[in-house]
Amino acid sequence: MNTNVYNVSIIGASGYAGAELVRILLSHPNAKLAALSSVSYTGQSIAELYPSYRNICEQILVSEEDAIEKGDVVFASLPHGLSQEIALECDRKGKLFIDLGADFRLDDGEIYTEWYGKDYIYPELHAKSVYGLSEIYRDKIKKATIIGNPGCYPTSVALALYPAIKNNLVKADDFIVDSKSGVTGAGKGLTQKTHFPECNEAFSPYNIGKHRHTPEIEQTLSHFAGNSVRITFVPHLLPVNRGIISTVYAENISGLTVEDIRAIYARTYEDEYFIRVLPSGEVANLKNVRMSNFCDISIHEDRHTSKLIIVSAIDNMVKGAAGQAVQNMNIALGINERAGIDFVPPAI
């Protein structure tokens, strides 16, 4: 096991995912925070932005260039379109680059252009990059130098459906995915919708039929299935800080009982510490994974409609962003995969 300590930089440290990376990496036994960068807050201390870090980390936010320079590993958490140049620079300098944004998630540049309105500039970098769904693509991640960290919703949906699709338990051409995310998922930027009085005691879907995570989810599920899979994806904004619940509806074509299917799930994930297949009688709840890298999955059925209902819960900031990014770093560097992300989720 590799026990080296690496210099790690975070580009876009002032955003929520960036700040969560700071929290995680501060306690990581194999990481040293080399540099934090931010365009909007250069020159300020991260502790001024996030006073929870007062006395623990008072690093001054620097430029992107400095951050790249100082890191053996470089994380970026930026709006789409800004990561490609960073990837190029890291690639030239032989640094591991992990992108928490959307620029290295989609295989197909045309789909990226369709949904994000920008182009893939360096196709060779995209060809090299690996989609960092840790448990599923671990072998590729081990050898990766550019990792596209999955979106939060896609992580929750892909892990929920992987065993069912791989084992042909469900009709894999069409799924209903009803997801609910805490408000940190909308980021640090101010909007009327996330203004406390308008978000508190409120609940509603948004971006119905046009959320940018749709093609990413479909790409991953299609990989699993070996054929083209479509989803009807409806995300909702939940008045809590952290967490995603995805409720996934599928046609059970296996002839198996829900107990059998649960057993298959358990077996599929039996070596995966961060995925917990819940026993019969329990339901995934985002409360139980908060502040942790766990993905809880519960399997249910509606016998009278022969629907299989799979519920997955993650913390969107951890398994859905910074935690999985660090898990990917651990895998790529050959460090203990649980290093730095082995948080026990609080009971309350």
Add this chain to the structure above:
Amino acid sequence: MNTNVYNVSIIGASGYAGAELVRILLSHPNAKLAALSSVSYTGQSIAELYPSYRNICEQILVSEEDAIEKGDVVFASLPHGLSQEIALECDRKGKLFIDLGADFRLDDGEIYTEWYGKDYIYPELHAKSVYGLSEIYRDKIKKATIIGNPGCYPTSVALALYPAIKNNLVKADDFIVDSKSGVTGAGKGLTQKTHFPECNEAFSPYNIGKHRHTPEIEQTLSHFAGNSVRITFVPHLLPVNRGIISTVYAENISGLTVEDIRAIYARTYEDEYFIRVLPSGEVANLKNVRMSNFCDISIHEDRHTSKLIIVSAIDNMVKGAAGQAVQNMNIALGINERAGIDFVPPAI
């Protein structure tokens, strides 16, 4: 228009739906609160239980018998199985009886027995009773003397699907219904799950594939369709006080665009003050119907899967319980239908 003032009694006034009836009826121009009853709190003032009523209504909680005696109209909000004797008594004495519980919602006594574990004792009362989905069954309600007030989830789902089913816009044998309800829906009784620290910053589905509102919803949708309709119904507990969002997934078989379908919805409900079909670009949000009798409905599509997605929002305590019950009273008595329930939902 009938402008009489009626004596109204509430049996089970100490529960949340009962207490909401108190709030509404206190401002109702045609109602006088004749008596409030409660088994557990007889002898106490309603204002001791709910100090928000201090000085406004300090009636002492009396027995069920007294409540029936004093009312021209009798509402009951009780656990299932307890309303049939009250209905009988009201029927004998010629009083209008409106049941907010489950005893008069299902046509078929066997289904009631299957889901609630009790029997229909007086089939003739059930034969006389009317299902109080106000906008849809108004004509029957006008002549009713026993009204089974719909459940909260069933109200939100039935109003969401009525125009689609009546106009054959969707495949009407199978629907996915993903609903989310505020915690008042779980009632006043204490449970670990609704203990603040375990409910706050939490979210999860419950009773998957076995919620008692399932047969009620299926019965109503089957009435609309003229054939047997099944649903896959997954309710979730939402950390807010009031409100239900139902996200309903249906197969669009009409060949119509979402704009056309929205127009059909608007036309279907054009005379219904309490149902608001939202314009294109808006999404139903429970925030906008809180404390009111409105049901907001927004229509969406996912073109690439040809799914129609219908979102409905109600306040579970008002349109989902006490408000619709009063609307039914108004209809049955020939009072102005909006009397006493014409609350403007707060902007914030």
Add this chain to the structure above:
Amino acid sequence: MNTNVYNVSIIGASGYAGAELVRILLSHPNAKLAALSSVSYTGQSIAELYPSYRNICEQILVSEEDAIEKGDVVFASLPHGLSQEIALECDRKGKLFIDLGADFRLDDGEIYTEWYGKDYIYPELHAKSVYGLSEIYRDKIKKATIIGNPGCYPTSVALALYPAIKNNLVKADDFIVDSKSGVTGAGKGLTQKTHFPECNEAFSPYNIGKHRHTPEIEQTLSHFAGNSVRITFVPHLLPVNRGIISTVYAENISGLTVEDIRAIYARTYEDEYFIRVLPSGEVANLKNVRMSNFCDISIHEDRHTSKLIIVSAIDNMVKGAAGQAVQNMNIALGINERAGIDFVPPAI
């Protein structure tokens, strides 16, 4: 009793207090919404800004001039400094003007300048204006044409201390006032502090020793006392939408028991419908006054330190802003004082 119907305009209808005025006036038997104005949203419908008003009120936001022109009564809810010209215009045209901002609250122009950085331009208007603490200054309000509606914190503190000061029960030179307000008190404007993820599950004081409501509270208490009163005022931001709790600490110099003092409070306010002095054993809770114009007051003591502790609860948007403003309108017009604001606060 005057039963006329008045044309009422709201300047600044797009803000939270303005929108709450809309809600209240829509149900007011003696008011007709003549015009709503907004600088930022002119030309848009109020229902676009606040979809809870969809179908109920879809008035287009007009200019300030139009709003003044069309109203017999003009409310303004604007940032400080903007109301004086409106007051002048209303004064010239003989319209009743009620200001929900800070421009007509302070007697002394120098104190206004010190705390708000602007000047009193028309001292004669300030001389004419009346401070609209409804229950205390009713007689003056009856004859007023310009009313400065009290701030939310000042309302909660003044009503809490009036009986104690008037009856010389407490040492009236120095009070500790620890107040907590819901987030609507911070308004509709976006700030990092009121961004949901930073406000939810958070709590802290703000503006310690320098909140602009301090001189307003001191002015009112000094009027009550007949001498100069100072307060140490610490407001806190509470993660709820509506409501203020003020916990006021005073030295009991009366020799009376807390029961006696409670009786004096009850007697002082016995004719005041909107002020509820709670019986022994109850504590004011903002939950019980939400969505209503009530002010609940509970009286307590700490015998071992001889401190009197007075707790008051209001809804900052109603009794602390729009509700009291309408109450003042009712008084000034000779309408039934409770008209339009007689909401029953929900039990839950």
Add this chain to the structure above:
Amino acid sequence: MNTNVYNVSIIGASGYAGAELVRILLSHPNAKLAALSSVSYTGQSIAELYPSYRNICEQILVSEEDAIEKGDVVFASLPHGLSQEIALECDRKGKLFIDLGADFRLDDGEIYTEWYGKDYIYPELHAKSVYGLSEIYRDKIKKATIIGNPGCYPTSVALALYPAIKNNLVKADDFIVDSKSGVTGAGKGLTQKTHFPECNEAFSPYNIGKHRHTPEIEQTLSHFAGNSVRITFVPHLLPVNRGIISTVYAENISGLTVEDIRAIYARTYEDEYFIRVLPSGEVANLKNVRMSNFCDISIHEDRHTSKLIIVSAIDNMVKGAAGQAVQNMNIALGINERAGIDFVPPAI
């Protein structure tokens, strides 16, 4: 530095403080969870009670006797009156005993009897026991075998006032303490008041002038002052899960500016990792200490009343209970004081 690993037992592991001890100790490098006990849930797994521990810790809850037997260190988190026999047993067997309940906090048995209605049975144990306010009584804790862990409110107030009292900056006979606590402070037991719909969007003080933490706070402050100190203590229930803010009002008699006083605070606590004296311009917020053992303190003044206002923030479950208990264990065992409790509080 001692790097041994100790067997640690938790009596009352099913309560919230007990469950938080589990979370902390699971990651503690010098602790091995030897046994968890619970009277009500004996035979069940801790992961059934708290599914967040699923797969991480599935220990079966055992009897109190077993727990004592297996631990080198024994924590108890029980209702008052139940810890004395456990302390006796631990004392006989030479185990370190740390009590999170109230039985070993008060020096004076008569005061204990007055406030808790029970008696000190073994005065010699109380004579041996040490009050575990870690930063202040570290030297005594080093040698302790029985430690009474401070209450949550007392911790927040004592740390807020220690530098001011020790340096004679404030009039030390009388303080106003206005505290606000998250709902976990009320424990796992179900009550109407902590039922979600009645606690959410609510706020109010409770136990005014009679909270049991009053004598404990007065005892500690009197120790600091060397004379008898009294406080007027008003706790409030805050609709958040975790955290306490105490706003403390004191008379500044030092002639020093708030900057000077802040410097004295900073100097007093300069070697204390877990106490952060905030710089000018910042205010303690419970958000910034959640899930951590930090106590944030900010110092303010109201110059026109010469009041010093000290605000302290802790996580009631960590520094206010389980975290400080582990800190005390670390001190008593000669382990690195930060071991196992060095959590970085999340930015969001």
